[in-house]
Amino acid sequence: MSIDIEDIQKYIFDPNKPKQCKSYKLLLKIAKNENISFISPNFLQYFFGSQIINRDFENELWDKPPNYESLNAFEKLNLFKDNLSLDELKEFINNLDLNFDKFKKYTFLDRFFTIDKTYENEYKMVPKKTNPLYFNMLNSEYEEVEVRREKLCFKVSNDDVEEYFKKLIVDNIYKNDISYNGGLQFSSDKYLKNIIFFSLKYYDLLFSNVKKSSILVTLLENKNDFFKKYNDVSSSKNIKPLFLKKIEDVDLLLNVLQGDLKEEKQKEIEREDISSLDSIHIKNFYSIKNLKVDKLKDKKEIYLVGENGDGKTLFLQALAIAMKGSERDGQESFRKIKNEYSLSLEDSNKNIYNGLDLEYKNLFAYGANRNNNCQMIEDESGFLTLFDSKLDLKNPLKWLQKVDYKENRGDETLLSVDAAKKLLKTLLNSDVEIEISPEDVIFKEKGSIVSFEQLSAGYKAVITIIADLLVRLSENQPYVKEINDFKGIVLIDEIELHLHPKWKYNFVKKIRDIFPNIQFIMTTHSPTVLLGASKEAVFYKIYKEDGEVHISNQIPNEGYTNNTLISSPLFDMDTVKSRHYENAISSDDYVYEKIHQVVSKKIKNDIYIDEDKILAFIEEELEKND
Incomplete structure (x- = not known):
């Protein structure tokens, strides 16, 4: 069936009109199934551009034009080349430690990193810090380079970008010895799968006689080039387009798609009896030699008080390992001593957690470096910021934009946009106004418009931790209809971090009001935080004697x-x-x-x-x- 260009609206992903894009449903269907995904170099350029065009990049430029901020990535890279040289641009890019975590977050895109192993045997020839970026960032001036990045391995010749992309697709889907002129045939039955293409300029794949329904994501500005080939080729009819109004919209597209994929799986999650922590026994865990705590199951507000270096963080790390296990990235040092320490935690349902057999799914932990939103490496587990300072929490702006998009799409959501704004305003104890659009989230504070990054550290800390917790709780407990029904255990190291003294006094009360059924275990050395503790709170003083961590008896606040x-x-x-x-x-x-x-x-x-x-x-x- 040909596509009538007059009926193009149902193929356009417009963040302001989410209900009109019918081809998104096809993309979701394909992404749920076994598929193959390909990303063109032009899309790679967009994904990695922000990592390359950083502060160091801009400091190297000695002759910026007045319109520098409005230049696109290609123009900025060419400006660097003109200011300095092509070789210096290559050297700058090759010295960057680019990460692929943005792709790994999207499970259906992760296949891109495993499909091409043509040059797998040439790993030794590959420079360790060579990046696969400059071949797609520098117009047509490419040099031969071999790239190794974990399982990603491909060869870039001095052909143009489209030829490279064409070769990548042909090598992995089609017989290598078949010419393009005669049409492409699949090389084996295992490639008779749905395919997701992300391509801005290369449409020869429409001649490829794709057997199963597939989708091509491209820009709306290229619609004429697309339709010129699409409606002239009968073999292309199994490929449907999804047009982006601008390349930046791919962020929201992938964010919404990944969320919808998760929600499909979450529908299978049944309501469960979520317990609280009751007793703790830690032995030989570094400077914690033998420590016991009990009678916690009815306590929702637990404070661990002590000075820096007295063992508060170590105590939380022991809890996380016992309830989640040590066989995870970011905990290598704990795996080395796991045969030496002994952890035994019992919950209110009499389940025992020792870091080996049983996992507590609804435990979330926030380390002292939890608000670092510049690493681009998201903590997928929900507790590893307690161990690794390089990890970020979930992006609160993407959460707000996703809430806005899903509401406009007519989806049932836990929080409406207005409710989300009201929740944040209550937490911030401020008249700050929040405006959400597909392009950005802006804040109005005392009449001034500011970006998220321009907010105070305290504002950002509050918004980030609440958004992260809401997203994770929603994913784990999709059957919950009201926020105050969420249950689980939350560990927070240095609860006072970045907070103004007045916020330190009432922040815990506010999060307890929002999540009354969650058991919070928090460390602090801030007296102001304890002044705001509720009557139901209990305290433990952690201290060191002769290098060994000790803990006091439970000190109730009641009375x-x-x-x-x-x-x-x-x-x-x-x-x-x-x-x-x-x-x-x-x-x-x-x-x-x-x-x-x-x-x-x-x-x-x-x-x-x-x-x-x-x-x-x-x-x-x-x-x-x-």
Whole structure:
């Protein structure tokens, strides 16, 4: 069946009109099945462009034109070549440590890295830091280079880009000795699969007599070139187009597609009885020699208090390994000693977790470097930021754009766009306005428009961790219809990280209000955080003696008023003062010391003072330091 160009709307992926793109349904169907995927060099250029055109790249340029920011990637690369030289551009690209994690995230694209092994035996000839980028970034000036990147191995000749792409496809799908003029035939039955092509300029594949329904993703601006070949070739009818209005839309397309693929699998997930952690026994785990904690199953707000270096992070890492296992990337050092340590955690359902046999699926952990959104390496597991500082959480902007897109498409969602905005505004305790579009997410703060990166570290920290947790909980518990019904265990190292003192005081209360059925286990050395703890909270003090980590008995908050908590051993003001005697005291400790002095004075003058008044004094002092 030919495609009428007048009926082109149903083939256009328009983020502002998600219901019109009918061919997206075909793409989803193909992506769910066994398929082969190919990405043209032009799309590679887009995916890797942001890694190449970085700050160092721009610092090398000595003659930027006034319109530099509006130039596309090709134009910026040519500008580099004109400012310096082609050889220096190649050297710059080859010295980059490009990562392919963006592709690995999309499971159906990952096949691209395993299909071409023509030059597998020539690995030794390949320079270690050669990247497969400059052949598709520098117009027609290519040199022969061999590339090795894990299982990705292909050879680039000085032919043009389209010829390279053509060769890659032919070598992997068709008989190598068949000419293009006679039409292409599949080399074996194993290649009679659905195919997903990402190509901007090369449409000869329409002559390939593809046997199963396939899809070609290209740009709308190339529609005339596409239709010129498509409607003249009877063998092309099994290939349907999906047109992007601009190449940047491929980000949203893949983000939505990957989400829809996950949701298809999640439909099979049945409701389960999700337990909480009840007891902990850790032996010979580095400086933790023998540590026991129990009676936790009814506790939803658990604080581990101690100074830096006292073992708080190590304690959380032991919990994560026990409940998730040590056979994962990022935990090599723990695998080496796994025969020496002993972990035994029991949940409220009497299940035992020792890092070997049973996995607790609904545990999520956030390390102290959790908000680093520049590495482009996403933590797919949901707990490895506790071990690896190079990993990122899920991108909160993509989450917001996906919520917006799915709502416009008419899908049922856990959160509406308005509800998501309201949730974030409540957490931020601010009148910040959020505007979402397919192109961007912008924030309006006190009348000024700012990007996500321009927000304060505290704003970004709050938005990122909540978005990440919501995405992961939704994936694991798709049957949940209300956010407050989510269950699980969340470990957060240094809960106060990047937060303003006032936020430190009430942030935990706000996330507890959102997720009342989740068990939070948090480390802190911030007195301000503990001042905001609920009556249901319990505390443990972690400390070191003679190099060995110890933990106190459970210290309940129930029955404490803030005046007694503030003078409890958890705060240990004498210790805080002595440790910082020779150094400038931190702003957090300074605020706490002022609060301590004010509250102590109020208590001394009025022995019948109630907790509400104490809280009011604390709020007043925090406001003074806002």
